Amino acid sequence: MNVIWIAVIILGVVGLVSAVVLYAASKKFAVVEDERIGKVAEVLPQANCGGCGYPGCSGFAAACVKAANAGSLEGMLCPVGGQPVMEKVAGILGLSVGASAPKVAVVRCNGTCANRPRVVEYVGVKSCRVQLLAGTGETACAFGCLGGGDCVAACQFGALSINPETGLPEVDEDLCTACGACVKTCPRKVIELRPKGPKNRRMVVKCVNRDKGAVANKVCKASCIGCGKCVKACPFEAITLNNNLAYIDPEKCRLCRKCEEACPKGAIHAINFPPRKPKESAQPVAAGETPAAEKQGA
Amino acid sequence: MAKKLIVSLSPHVHTRDSVQRNMYGVCIALIPALLTSLYFFGIGAAVVLLTSVASCVFFEWAIAKFILKREEVTVTDGSAVLTGLLLGFNLPSNLPVWIIIIGALVAIGVGKMTFGGLGCNPFNPALVGRVFLLVSFPVQMTTWPVPGQIGSYLDAETAATPLAVMKTAIKSGDASVLDQLPSSIDLLVGQTGGCLGEVSALALLIGLAYMLARHIITWHIPVSILATVFVLSGALHWADPVYASPVTVLLTGGMMLGACFMATDYVTSPMTAKGQVIYGISIGFLTVVIRTFGAYPEGMSFAILIMNAFTPLINTYCKPKRFGEVLKK
Amino acid sequence: MKTFKIGGVHPSESKLSAKSPIRRAGLPKQAVISLYQHIGAPAKPVVAKGDEVKVGMLIAEADGFVSVPIHSSVSGKVNKIDAVVDASGYRRPAIFVDVEGDEWESSIDQSEDLVTLADHPELTPETIIGKVKAAGIVGMGGATFPCHVKLSPPKGTKAECVIINAVECEPYLTADHRLMLEKPDEILVGTELVMKAVGVEKGYIGIENNKPDAISLLAERVKQHPHIEIVPLQVKYPQGGEKQLIAAVTGREVPAPPALPIHVGAVVQNVGTTFAIYEAVMKNKPLFERVITVTGKDLRQPSNLLARIGTPMSQLIEECGGLPGDTGKVIGGGPMMGKALMHLDVPVCKGSSGLLLLGEREARRKAPQPCIRCAKCVSACPMGLEPYLLATASSLRKWDVAEENGITSCIECGSCQFTCPSARPILDNVRMGKATVMALIRARNAK
Known part of the structure; x- marks a missing residue:
């Protein structure tokens, strides 16, 4: 019996001492944290993607609270949660936020294996950043996608994958949260975050080649040669031409698809539109868009 | 030009050194000890070493192929052979075959492949195998035969x-x-x-x-x-x-x-x-x-x-x- | 025998063209003279389409201090100023000159006579540096750093010695070796010019002892130049690296960047550059031609060619027996640090020290195996870094880890990847990491 008592006493004393030490330590080293940080973090998606530019969701929450203390949440955006989440955050912090349209990543290169001939064979680490140091990649295009898959590696949501047939990355729009990690990592700035557009429909110039037309034409069949036909075709002045490259301003574009028809190289793509009906019936679609433009003009 | 040039970053030349060269180099370095062990312990040594090497190579191949489902099975890099040799060298020459196989399984399976195979293991696989056997089969692992009994295996005379x-x-x-x-x-x-x-x-x-x-x-x-x-x-x-x-x-x-x-x-x-x-x-x-x-x-x-x-x-x-x-x- | 202390490897030397005397390459039909032949701001063209040019005529002027002028290497008519794909693989502006005849500027002394410092007592450091700058000389070992910048030490530093880099540690290359055998006196005079320009009394010429003929020849000729010392060095790559050479010759180590060799009192010039300095100062000849080694195991006639800047590489290959059918890779420079060319019409530049053709089998890499942590890369690294760690950190994008472990000190010599038994692409990753970390540091400093 004696042994049992001794054991009980010893364990009891050890337990008691540990409890006192732990209690003292928790009091002494307690970190005082603004309780709103925890509340904000709760409404965040907890993907810790870093798309906001802060180290994870808790970092973003802390930054939001800090910004709120300074008076406004301007510039703070969780690209994953988007507007609804930011409204919740603002609610917790007693502020309001401005509106911003939902976005999606768009690959602006159509230099598929068929369109853009491979002039050399690259041997080495499959990474765009590494290939970039060895020259223009496997093709002669000094601007387009390298196909090394850095964006695929950077995507936390599995929204990107390299299509083995084209050698180009493809975006799964349902999975893409527009966190911007791929945009940041792409050494050639091929990927752009663009507004999703009405019914997910949008017009994109799928080329980033800024070489002169003749050179761009030589290196890739699907390149923008900066001919300017789309600029003339656009009734809404949504297209600008800079450095031999056309760019469609998503804010101004009314999705009339005239530029797509005008482009001699097929570099302008209409995404998520229903398949084109025969030529005659295509007319009303474009016509249907026109009144909206007039409204805007008025 | 019909053929595409190859582009890669420098250096464009490489030493003749390879993983195989190093692994088999160590194996070659073990040959003198191998010969002495055969001289002193005869059949016993041969049985222990062969069992150990064969089972290590087998387990590496089997685990890589069927459990990890790797496309490339790298038993030829020599590291499994080396582990097998070193494990065998760490065993008494009268150890029963089934114990050696268990040792090899622990060495390769637990000591190496669980961590991801070659290059990823924190502990020396052969030693993991040996220590496992030492604590599991202390009697068999600490009765050592007297050298010079060329023809005997399990029946060898032992001494301190x-x-x-x-x-x-x-x-x-x-x-x-x-x-x-x-x-x-x-x-x-x-x-x-x-x-x-x-x-x-x-x-x-x-x-x-x-x-x-x-x-x-x-x-x-x-x-x-x-x-x-x-x-x-x-x-x-x-x-x-x-x-x-x-x-x-x-x-x-x-x-x-x-x-x-x-x-x-x-x-x-x-x-x-x-x-x-x-x-x-x-x-x-x-x-x-x-x-x-x-x-x-x-x-x-x-x-x-x-x-x-x-x-x-x-x-x-x-x-x-x-x-x-x-x-x- | 002296050498540097940390790391180093010994690749097979393969100096196939060591016995082949320097010969003149033919003139190209059209010379393509790139405006990006040096580190720093590109040169600004001063000629226009249709202009007549002569050999040695200024066709593009320096744009700023860290920049050099460019001279025509041929005589003829400017065809156009357009982009050309150069050794980097990118399109960069160049001046295209259609060649007609070979008429040199009259100010250039075309004789072979040796001119010594005693013939020109009026030369001052300023005049030497001025002539070097006007001649458009850059580091000809491959770095292409403007030479006059190196000869003008920044304020607060004092040069103590001049080291001539005659190591040529890259396998295959022999251009510097042949130059030493054929122009020893010119090189010694050039060394004296460099010493005079930076105001020092001591000059060293570091030569690896796999070139005993050059060492003995220079050792004999150097008797007339008491301030110059020939330093034979043990063969070890990358001894031709500036920092390694200083360590090998003087025993001093240049601290981590941003420190420069001048901080330990050394001014290093390549032997080819030294010869160019001699020609610029004593013969009024701007830099428009250079010796280039064209070599490869399957090449019929590996040679050292004196080629005009702007000659297409394909022409040089033709002059050495044509492109072997099995060619897999064409490298501008040596096999350890050279750059694989994307096509064969890349023009010769001021920094082109060699052209190496590798066969299909040699050009492919071995399949990488897992890292076995053998630490051979650590002991091979001449900068005392841990390449395996830097490569892993880079591929995992842990830029902070890479920076803490000194990735910016990497000189990209390739010793780690060369020596790796698992044939891992260590330097691919380290290079990428270094570029990224440097960009991050620049962005941080800009804030």
């Missing part, structure tokens, strides 16, 4: 090893027990009981010289281990003759095998010269402590495994001397 004699001397406090030890020459050649690969210090030293000459390993680890053991056991012997003389300590048990072949394993040893010396000194220190004050007569395996665990820490804190660093200060 020099290490056991040394332990007895320490426990009894009677220095005269040490007189039973074989002479240093016998220890050097291998005319003594023990695990089959560790009996001949001379054969192992030849192997070490070969590895150094072919730049497979550097001198830092073996020399620092052996020097530490020599100094420490020398000090003990000088303080009290009940502890065996430093030369005897160096030549007995797994000292040479451990210092030359087990501790120098690439994957589990530190990366920098400074780190390797710290690692070697620590192994030497731990070995002497375990041999002298611990429960087991042999401390080499435990010492190496303990230091394997410290290798990442050593790598973090022992950085090579940077070019131009001294001038900066």
Whole structure:
């Protein structure tokens, strides 16, 4: 019996001492944290993607609270949660936020294996950043996608994958949260975050080649040669031409698809539109868009 | 031009060195010890080594193919053969086949493949296997046949090893027990009981010289281990003759095998010269402590495994001397 | 025998063209003279389409201090100023000159006579540096750093010695070796010019002892130049690296960047550059031609050619027996640090030290195996870094870890990847990491 008592006493004393030490330590080293940080973090998606530019969701929450203390949440955006989440955050912090349209990543290169001939064979680490140091990649295009898959590696949501047939990355729009990690990592700035557009429909110039037309034409069949036909075709002045490259301003574009028809190289793509009906019936679609433009003009 | 040029980053040339060359290089370095073990233990040695190597290679292949489902199965890189050889060298020559197979399974399966295969294991796989067998089958693992019984395997006559004699001397406090030890020459050649690969210090030293000459390993680890053991056991012997003389300590048990072949394993040893010396000194220190004050007569395996665990820490804190660093200060 | 202390490897030397005397390459039909032949701001063209040019005429002027002028290497008519794909693989502006005849500027002394410093006592450091700058000389070992910048030490530093880099540690290359055998006196005079320009009394010429003929020849000729010392060095790559050479010759180590060699009192010039300096100062000849080694195991006639800047590489290959059918890779420079060319019409530049053709089998890399942590890369690194760690940190995008472990000190010599038994692409990753970390540091400093 004696042994049992001794054991009980010893364990009891050890337990008691540990409890006192732990209690003292928790009091002494307690970190005082603004309780709103925890509340904000709760409404965040907890993907810790870093798309906001802060180290994870808790970092973003802390930054939001800090910004709120300074008076406004301007510039703070969780690209994953988007507007609804930011409204919740603002609610917790007693502020309001401005509106911003939902976005999606768009690959602006159509230099598929068929369109853009491979002039050399690259041997080495499959990474765009590494290939970039060895020259223009496997093709002669000094601007387009390298196909090394850095964006695929950077995507936390599995929204990107390299299509083995084209050698180009493809975006799964349902999975893409527009966190911007791929945009940041792409050494050639091929990927752009663009507004999703009405019914997910949008017009994109799928080329980033800024070489002169003749050179761009030589290196890739699907390149923008900066001919300017789309600029003339656009009734809404949504297209600008800079450095031999056309760019469609998503804010101004009314999705009339005239530029797509005008482009001699097929570099302008209409995404998520229903398949084109025969030529005659295509007319009303474009016509249907026109009144909206007039409204805007008025 | 019809053919596409290849583009890659420099360097465009590569040394002839390869993983295979290093792994099989160590295997070649083990040949003298292999021959001595065959000479002293005959059939027993052959059976143990063959079983060990074959089962290690088999388990590596099987696990990579069926469990990890790897497309490329890399049994040809020589690391499984080497693990098998080293495991076999660490076993007594009368060990039953089924125990060896269990040892190989633990060495390859637990010691290596669980961590992801070659290059990823924190502990030396052969030693994981050996220590597992040592604690699981202590009787079979510590009865060593007397050398010279070429034709016998499981039925071999056994006797106490020099290490056991040394332990007895320490426990009894009677220095005269040490007189039973074989002479240093016998220890050097291998005319003594023990695990089959560790009996001949001379054969192992030849192997070490070969590895150094072919730049497979550097001198830092073996020399620092052996020097530490020599100094420490020398000090003990000088303080009290009940502890065996430093030369005897160096030549007995797994000292040479451990210092030359087990501790120098690439994957589990530190990366920098400074780190390797710290690692070697620590192994030497731990070995002497375990041999002298611990429960087991042999401390080499435990010492190496303990230091394997410290290798990442050593790598973090022992950085090579940077070019131009001294001038900066 | 002297050498540097940390790391180093010994690749197979393969100096196939060591016995082949320097010969003139033919004139190209059209010379393509790139405006990006040096580190720093590109040169600004001063000629226009249709202009007549002569050999040695200024066709593009320096744009700023860290920049050099460019001279025509041929005589003829400017065809156009357009982009050309150069050794980097990118399109960069160049001046295209259609060649007609070979008429040199009259100010250039075309004789072979040796002119020594004693013939020109009026030369001052300023005039030497001025002539070097006007001649458009850059580091001809491959770095292409403007030479006059190196000869003008920044304020607060004092040069103590001049080291001439005649190591040529890259396998295959022999251009510097042949130059030493054929122009020893010119090189010694050039060395004296460099010494005079930076105001020092001591000059060293570091030569690896795999060139015993050059060492003995220079050792004999150097007797007339008491301030110059020939330093034979043990063969070890990358001894031709500026920092390694200084360590080998003087025993001093240049601290980590941003420190420069001048901080340990050394001014290093390549032997080819030294010869160019001699020609610029003593013969009024701007830099418009250079010796280039064209070599490869399958090439019929590995040679050292004196080629005009702007000659297409394909022409040089033709002059050495044509492109072997099995060619897999064409490298501008040596095999350890050279750049694989994307096509064969890349023009010769001021920094083109060699052209190496590798066969299909040699051009492919071995399949990488897992890292076995053998630490051979650590002991091979001449900068005392841990390449395995830097490569892993870079591929995992842990830029902070890479920076802490000194990735910016990497000189990209390739010793780690060369020596790796697992054939891992260590330098691919380290290079990428270094570029990224440097960009991050620049962005941080800009804030």
